[in-house]
Amino acid sequence: MGIEYASTVDHPIDEVFAWHTRPGAMRRLVPPWQPMRVVKETESLADGTAILGLPGGLRWIAKHDPAGYHPPNQFVDVLSSDGLMTMPPRVIGWWRHVHKYNEDGPGRTRVLDEVDTTVPGAALRSTFAYRHRQLAEDLAAHRDAAQAGAGQLVVAITGSSGLVGTALSAFLSTGGHRVIRLVRGEPTGDNERRWDPDNPAPDLLSGVDALVHLAGESIAGRFTEAHRRAIRSSRVEPTRRLAEIAAATPGFGAFVSASAIGYYGHDCGEQVLDENSPRGKGFLADVVADWEAATRPAAEAGRRVVLVRTGIIQSAAGGTLKLLRPLFAAGLGGRLGSGRQWLSWIGIDDMLDIYYRAIYDNRLTGPVNAVAPNPVRNAEYTKVLASTLRRPALLPVPSFGPRLLLGKQGATELAEANQRVAPAALEALGHRFRQASVDDVLAHQLGHDPAPGVVKLTL
Template identity: 60%
Template sequence: MGLKHSSVVAAPRDEVFAWHQRPGAVVRLTPPWMPVTIKQEATDLSDGVAVLGFPLGFDWIARHSSAVVPERFVDELDTPLVRNVVKWRHTHSFAAEGDSATRISDEIDSNVPGFLLRSMLEYRHRQLADDLAARQRAVAAGMRPLTVAVTGAHGTIGTALTALLSTVGHTVIKLVRRPATNPDERQWDPANPAPALLEGVDAVIHLAGASIAGRFTAAHKRGLRESRIGPTRALASLAAATDGGPSVFVSASAIGYYGSDRHDDVLTEESERGSGFLANLVDDWEQASEPASAGGLRVVRVRTGLVQTPAGGVLKVQFPLFAAGLGGRLGSGDQWQAWIGIDDLLDIYHRALYDPNLSGPVNAVAPSPVRNREYAATLARVLHRPALVPVPSFGPQLILGAEGARELAEASQRVVPARLEELGHTFRYPDLEGALRHLLGKA
């Protein structure tokens, strides 16, 4: 029993093969709906080992071999005992189609039923094509290889972003709070970062911060502020003070800046700040990066909307409910939701590194915000399920408290990416249904 899948990408074969050799390739190609943790990537396609962690402590060990650059490589299951039961040999082939295109072919010889693998292969091919296209746009716009320091690198967004950055050719240094254990890590103290922390670094991407999700108690709100304001100011100050250090400082931010209910107002980067706890928090968070601006760095503040990925965030919570046919609108369903697919968010962070025209606040949202009832109907349609079970407004209040429900679950923000659209930015998935189909393997 086996499965074959083939497609053509608009990139030279040498470039396509080199992409697969870089750190992060396995992360970028692993579907986000799969319950997999990448424990180890192969450092050599001729004789390397990748380890994928599955639930219940099961590790899938894949040994690479038979590499012929730039034509093919093979990975085979090498997990003790399991390899006597599960058959797996995956041949990756690359054939040049002219000077600027490559036919990618995956052939899997396995006793795993093919229908379980087809959506995975379709996702991998689409993801690779999109990543290569994004890289080509960046190169055409003047991108050069950089050394990028990233905080929050092991979160949902950070894991995906560091993989994207390394596969397009950047060197990534992960700033971690524990002692560094790998050459690509440096330990940092958010309250008092070491003076040499950013030496040799061209750019900083600052993602770290406690999760906003949770009941809005005094302790939770204090934790949100303490994890953002002080560490951002300390890192921005260090970036400005490091001789020969970063020239770009990119900081996470949020559309909570605009307040929880702006009715039908179309919100751009020029719109005034809203009111409420999150609006105040985000404003202070953005101001905390001001030392970098004062030091002459180009500063980009990425005001992120509702990130779509089944690996985390709101979609991770809603996916199983809608898949079981238990999903529906929240309350009236009239509230606006400014969303963005995770890969489009990564492209925005990447663009912030190399595009000198991008500075200040940037709305990281898709160009087509939707009302909550449309979001629910679209997700249900993608999953071939009804959306008939509305969530009463008191539901989120039980989990988040009245203030948290008002500022998160019931927030209505019709935010648009005006600055990116001015620059002619290309979105991989400008419409919600296309994004959800790709992310959930329903293409």
């Protein structure tokens, strides 16, 4: 039993195979809706071992078979075991996965996954549809960067353990770039440096081409005085100190800082907001404005500064979609209040592409709206989410619901925010979005993508 899944990508076979050999490849291919995480990537496709974490502390061990390693055409992994916590997955019987690559015309590669397993092939279809699309679109993004003259870059990242930071680190690594994680604890290797937000070392960014600054206290939660203080203090002063270090570091390139569409305020009506729209009112608008202003030392020193004003990120692995999915899957979801408020969203993979472009594209500077080109009203979003999960959306959420969880200010500025934001700066550069419609991003994130390849279920 099992599955054969094939598709063709418009990239040379050597590039396709090399992508799979780099750190981050496995993390880019594990579907976000599945209850597993990458514990350890393989050190070699020839004879290494990869480990996936499963619920309850269980482990899935994939051992690579030296006899099946024929670069750049093939590598093989099989299910193995090592200790008590790795035995339960063996109840499925067996798993042998042959990864095949063959030239399919000039600059094109046919990618074929052959899985021999006791798991029904139909249950694997969505996983391989996701994997093949991720591969094709990641390779396309790296090709765009190479054609723009990016070369191999050294990129430092704060907040590298968060939702965006984890994905961005893996994404950049598969492109052949070196990622240096700025961590608050003791570094565990050459690709980590200790970062003290209150007193960063003067040589923190030595040898770095670009910094992606993602660190900051989560804004989710009740807007108590302590929470508001943590949101502000984790952003403004640490950003200013990093900007001063960037300004003083010879050869440093781009300072790319996270920001948010909260800059425009929380109740913007029907107005379409672009990067030139004025600052709004409210706690988050004030914080974002001060957060962005904290990057001035870098800009004044002639460094290119990009402020990534992020919309509502769509990822089944975290954020609002992860919270909403079980509720809607149970048939208990629905619009929030009237459902008329605008939701400016962005898929996690498009978010990575935007940060990537901010790193290498010298034309991008200042504020950049990191949102998809098609915002939707809350009622439409919840309808599409329910439809994707094949559930009804009949139970509107009354306004007092979010206020119980977030408090009055939190509900007003987060759950009930009404922001119709356009990615004008990106569109002016002809930026290509992977998922421009909410239907597409939710289908991809939740495992309901139409299969882009040829599927054959085996007995």
